[in-house]
Structure formats: C-alpha cells, structure tokens
Amino acid sequence: MKRMLGAMLTALLVLSAPAWAWATNGMNMIGTGAVSSGMGGADVAVPAGCTAIAGNPAQLATTCNRVVSVGGAFLNPQMEVTLPGQEGVDNEFQLFPLPFAGYAQRIGTSRWSVGVGVFAQGGMGVDFNNVKNFNGADDSLYSQVAFMRLAPTVAYNVTDKLTMGLTAFAGYATIDYDFFPRGTQGQHVTGLSSFTIAGRLGASYQINDQWAVGATYTSESSMDLDGGEMRFNFGPGLGQVNYRDAKMDNFTWPRQAKVGVSFKPASKWLLAFDISWVNWSSAIQTVTVTASNPSTPVPSGYDTLTVPFIMDWKDQWIFALGAQYEINDTWTVRAGYNYGQNPVPDDTLNPLFPAIVQHHITAGFTYTYQEWDFDVALEHGFNTDQTNTGAPSPTNPFSGTEVSHYQDTVHVMVSYRF
Amino acid sequence: MLLSAPAPAGAEGGGLTWLGYDQAAELARQTPRPIVLFFSAPWCYLCKKMQRLVFSDPALAGRLQKQAYPVLVDVTKQPRLMEVYEIKQVPTTIFLDLNGKPVLRLTGYQNRSTLGRALMFVTMGHHHRMSWEAFFDSP
Numbered sequence: 173m174k175r176m177l178g179a180m181l182t183a184l185l186v187l188s189a190p191a192w193a194w195a196t197n198g199m200n201m202i203g204t205g206a207v208s209s210g211m212g213g214a215d216v217a218v219p220a221g222c223t224a225i226a227g228n229p230a231q232l233a234t235t236c237n238r239v240v241s242v243g244g245a246f247l248n249p250q251m252e253v254t255l256p257g258q259e260g261v262d263n264e265f266q267l268f269p270l271p272f273a274g275y276a277q278r279i280g281t282s283r284w285s286v287g288v289g290v291f292a293q294g295g296m297g298v299d300f301n302n303v304k305n306f307n308g309a310d311d312s313l314y315s316q317v318a319f320m321r322l323a324p325t326v327a328y329n330v331t332d333k334l335t336m337g338l339t340a341f342a343g344y345a346t347i348d349y350d351f352f353p354r355g356t357q358g359q360h361v362t363g364l365s366s367f368t369i370a371g372r373l374g375a376s377y378q379i380n381d382q383w384a385v386g387a388t389y390t391s392e393s394s395m396d397l398d399g400g401e402m403r404f405n406f407g408p409g410l411g412q413v414n415y416r417d418a419k420m421d422n423f424t425w426p427r428q429a430k431v432g433v434s435f436k437p438a439s440k441w442l443l444a445f446d447i448s449w450v451n452w453s454s455a456i457q458t459v460t461v462t463a464s465n466p467s468t469p470v471p472s473g474y475d476t477l478t479v480p481f482i483m484d485w486k487d488q489w490i491f492a493l494g495a496q497y498e499i500n501d502t503w504t505v506r507a508g509y510n511y512g513q514n515p516v517p518d519d520t521l522n523p524l525f526p527a528i529v530q531h532h533i534t535a536g537f538t539y540t541y542q543e544w545d546f547d548v549a550l551e552h553g554f555n556t557d558q559t560n561t562g563a564p565s566p567t568n569p570f571s572g573t574e575v576s577h578y579q580d581t582v583h584v585m586v587s588y589r590f
Numbered sequence: 591m592l593l594s595a596p597a598p599a600g601a602e603g604g605g606l607t608w609l610g611y612d613q614a615a616e617l618a619r620q621t622p623r624p625i626v627l628f629f630s631a632p633w634c635y636l637c638k639k640m641q642r643l644v645f646s647d648p649a650l651a652g653r654l655q656k657q658a659y660p661v662l663v664d665v666t667k668q669p670r671l672m673e674v675y676e677i678k679q680v681p682t683t684i685f686l687d688l689n690g691k692p693v694l695r696l697t698g699y700q701n702r703s704t705l706g707r708a709l710m711f712v713t714m715g716h717h718h719r720m721s722w723e724a725f726f727d728s729p
Contacts, residue, residue, distance in 0.1 A: 219635045233633055234633070234634075234635035235635075236634045236635060236636040236637065236679065236680055236681065236698070236699075237636075237679045237680075237697070237698055278679070280678060280679070281631065281665050281672065281677060281678070281679060281680055283633070329632075329633045332632035332633065332666070333632075335633065439642050439646065440642070440643075498639075498642070498643060500643065501639075501643040501644055501701045501702060502701070540701075542701075543698060543699070589636075589698055589699065590698070
C-alpha cells in the first residue's frame with residue numbers, strides 16, 4: 173500500500189509541472205477527468221470521485237471511503253491560419269499534457285467529505301512558423317496560456333437528498349507570446365505570471381431514485397499578470413529593445429454558472445444534461461500589455477510601451493449531453509456531446525488566442541479491477557472556421573485573417589479506493 | 591452478539607429481498623444460517639452501485655436468499671448497530687456464523703465474484719480451517 177501511494181504521489185508531482193492546454197469551451201476544458209469528459213462534460217448532477225474537486229464539489233460526497241486519482245489528458249490541436257494574401261500555414265505539432273491528481277475521503281461515516289486536487293483548468297496556445305509578417309518576411313506567431321489550480325474541497329450531506337460543496341481555488345497562470353518578433357512592431361513576451369484565488373459553490377439534490385439535479389457557481393479569478401519581459405522590435409533605427417518589466421492587464425478567468433440534471437431510465441443507464449454560462453464578456457475585453465524598464469537607453473517617450481489587444485469576448489452558453497451504461501460491475505461505457513458557443517467575435521479574431529471550437533463528441537469507458545478504476549475517454553472537437561471581419565487598424569492587425577481549428581484529446585485516469 | 595434494532599424488513603435491493611436485523615435474528619434462531627450484514631448509507635454511491643450491480647445478480651441473490659439471511663443496515667438510521675459492529679466506513683459487509691459471531695468483514699465495494707466466494711467461505715465452514723485470504727487465493 174505504501175509503495176503504491178508513494179508511486180502515485182511521485183506521479184502527482186511529475187504531472188503537476190507547468191502544463192499547457194488548448195482548451196475548447198473558450199479556454200476551459202469541456203470536462204476534467206475521463207468520466208466527465210466521456211460524458212461530454214455533463215457532470216454537475218452526476219456522481220464523481222476525486223474529479224468533483226474540479227467539477228461540482230457537492231459530488232465529492234459520493235466518495236464513500238478514501239480514493240486517490242491520478243491522470244490527465246493529452247491534447248493535440250490542429251490549426252491553420254491564413255493571413256490576407258498568404259497561403260494557409262498549419263500549426264506546428266503540439267501535444268499538451270493536462271494533469272489531474274486528487275485525493276478525497278469521507279470523514280468516517282459522518283456527513284462530511286474532504287478532498288484536495290491539482291489540475292489544469294485550461295488555457296490555449298498556438299505555434300505558427302513560416303508566416304509572413306507585415307514586412308513580408310518569414311516570422312512566427314506563438315502563444316501559451318496555462319492555468320493550473322490547487323483545490324481543497326469540502327462537501328456536506330445536509331440531508332439524505334441535499335448535498336452542498338465548496339472548493340477554494342488557488343491558481344497559477346502563465347502567459348508567453350510572440351507577435352511577429354522579427355518584424356516592425358514585433359513582440360516577444362515571456363514570463364508573465366499570476367497567482368489567483370477563486371471559489372466554487374456546488375449543490376446536488378437527489379429528487380428520487382431516477383432524477384437528480386445539481387448546480388455550481390464559480391467566482392472570477394482576477395489575475396495580476398506581471399514579472400515578464402518583452403523584446404520589442406522598433407524596426408530600422410532603434411531596432412530591438414529589451415524591456416525588463418512586462419505586465420498584462422484586463423485578462424482574467426471568468427465566473428461561471430452551471431446547472432444540470434441526471435436521469436436513470438433504467439438501473440444501469442444514466443443520462444445527464446448540463447447548461448453553463450461563462451462570463452467572458454467581463455473577463456476578456458481590451459487586454460493591455462505594458463512594458464517598462466528598458467535594458468538600454470531609449471529616446472524620451474519610449475520608456476514605457478503600451479500594447480492593447482482588443483478582444484471583447486462574448487459570454488458563452490455551453491450545452492453538454494452525456495450517457496453512461498454499466499455493462500456489469502467491471503465495465504462501464506460512456507458517450508457525450510458538447511456544444512459551446514464561440515466566445516470570440518468575428519471582428520476581433522486574433523490567431524494568437526483563437527478559442528473557437530464549438531462542437532465536440534466524446535466516448536469513454538471505465539474498467540474496474542478490485543479497488544482500481546481505469547478510466548479512458550476520447551474527445552474530438554470538430555473543425556471551426558472563422559474570419560476576422562473587422563476593419564484594419566493598429567488595434568486590429570489581423571483584419572481578413574482566417575483561422576481553422578479542430579482537435580483530439582485522450583483522457584486517462586487511474587483511481588484507487590482504500 | 592445479535593441485538594434488537596429497528597429493521598427495514600423486507601426492503602427490496604434489486605433482486606434481493608433484504609431482511610430486517612431482528613427478523614434475521616429470529617429466523618436464524620429457528621433455522622440456523624449465516625447472516626450477511628450489508629452496512630450502507632443514503633449518500634453512499636458505492637453502496638448503491640453494489641445494490642444495482644452485485645446484489646441484483648440473480649445467481650448471487652438466489653444463493654444469498656437460500657443459504658443466508660441478508661440484512662440491509664442503514665447506518666444513519668441504526669447507529670447502534672454501527673457501534674456494535676465497529677463500522678468505520680460504508681459499504682461494509684459482515685458475515686456472521688451460525689452463532690452470530692462475525693467471521694468475515696469486507697470493507698469497500700465488492701464484486702459478485704468476491705461476495706460469492708465469501709458466501710461459500712462462511713456457509714461451507716471454511717472459516718474454521720483457513721483464513722479468508724488463503725481461501726480467496728486458493729483455486
């Protein structure tokens with residue numbers, strides 16, 4: 173037992189290294205864990221083990237004893253960007269690890285359950301090489317937004333039917349990007365980071381043996397992204413200047429509300445449906461990058477640079493539908509569908525941050541062997557095309573740019589009950 | 591060892607007719623058979639899963655019904671039994687021998703195969719001759 177726990181904790185630490193996501197409900201994953209993802213992210217009224225830490229905290233109360241879960245996802249995005257007057261360029265091959273590790277237990281046979289987990293909440297990133305910059309030279313577009321969360325969670329069975337849960341999120345976000353760094357006005361920004369805090373309140377109510385409902389509310393995670401550096405290319409004359417302090421403002425992780433229902437039409441079947449609202453319009457408006465403290469002397473007026481990215485994302489509605497069938501006490505299979513509205517407006521589409529995929533289908537299974545559960549899910553995000561229809565301007569440099577994006581994700585998880 | 595306690599007599603458990611604790615004790619006095627105590631709770635997902643997938647199995651349910659007295663104990667309603675049998679977690683399944691003495695305790699989710707072997711271990715008297723672990727690992 174001790175050897176097994178030691179191996180799991182080692183795996184947890186390894187998997188908890190900074191990871192980058194290309195998430196698809198905006199910047200959020202459609203679900204955390206192979207069970208939730210296998211049902212298309214419809215999980216708010218569905219019993220969960222450790223993954224309730226990243227879902228509905230009230231579902232943590234379905235943990236009967238103690239459980240350790242380790243796993244994650246591997247995400248492979250396929251993107252193409254077509255700048256005006258250029259051939260389309262494919263994204264470089266990327267495979268993003270999205271870890272999850274958690275522990276949960278019920279306090280004896282009391283009404284309290286507790287748990288703690290670390291997981292990738294989401295993010296996004298692109299890596300386009302060999303695109304032409306505004307000077308017509310070969311250049312690159314690159315971005316990585318990563319957001320990890322540590323989440324202590326508590327759940328309480330208020331009555332035999334009503335359960336409440338609360339999660340406190342301590343988050344850590346990082347952002348790097350390259351915006352045509354070899355061209356005039358080009359930027360190479362690294363090391364932006366921020367600690368964040370937020371919370372999630374969840375509830376579930378078992379109406380009867382067939383029907384259950386659930387809901388969660390997640391607060392916004394305000395971010396103070398700073399501590400970065402920027403290399404700005406002024407072109408002929410000043411050339412490239414390194415700024416030792418860079419920060420990003422008006423980029424936050426949004427608040428979210430989610431309601432869901434589950435229904436058991438027969439003893440081995442479970443159907444679930446969730447609706448979510450994500451307040452991107454408040455979280456991502458005009459994102460501003462400010463660079464200061466140049467490492468070399470610059471003319472007056474160049475001490476501080478301010479670079480605005482007008483993004484003005486829209487609020488997002490997400491609909492998730494999932495089904496689960498328990499073939500026997502060893503095998504359980506799942507399938508799901510997830511639709512998340514594209515939060516990126518046509519007139520502000522930016523290929524550095526193109527979180528545009530809308531339709532996903534998923535399938536998965538759980539294999540149970542004694543006290544072990546092995547969960548696997550596959551997720552496919554269908555191709556979405558979008559074109560920037562805004563008028564060209566200094567704050568909309570990607571007017572006329574087209575972006576296409578689809579992706580495949582494999583989710584795996586191992587859980588041990590003891 | 592057998593105590594009087596509130597009993598959900600005849601509660602249905604997916605193919606298995608559960609007895610109340612008092613009822614099983616009385617039946618065991620009249621016609622001696624092992625008693626199988628299944629400790630559960632309303633919030634216990636694994637308990638419900640066992641009822642749905644394990645105790646609903648016709649073969650296992652039939653054997654339990656014929657060879658033993660199955661008792662469903664809700665720990666939230668029968669805390670005294672939880673105390674007496676020192677229940678620290680649910681699901682827990684305890685097998686009592688013909689004298690009402692606990693001879694096997696299984697904690698956590700159990701599948702059909704394990705419960706079937708456990709029933710054989712107790713009803714065939716193997717618990718007098720070997721440990722549960724040795725019996726479980728034997729071919």
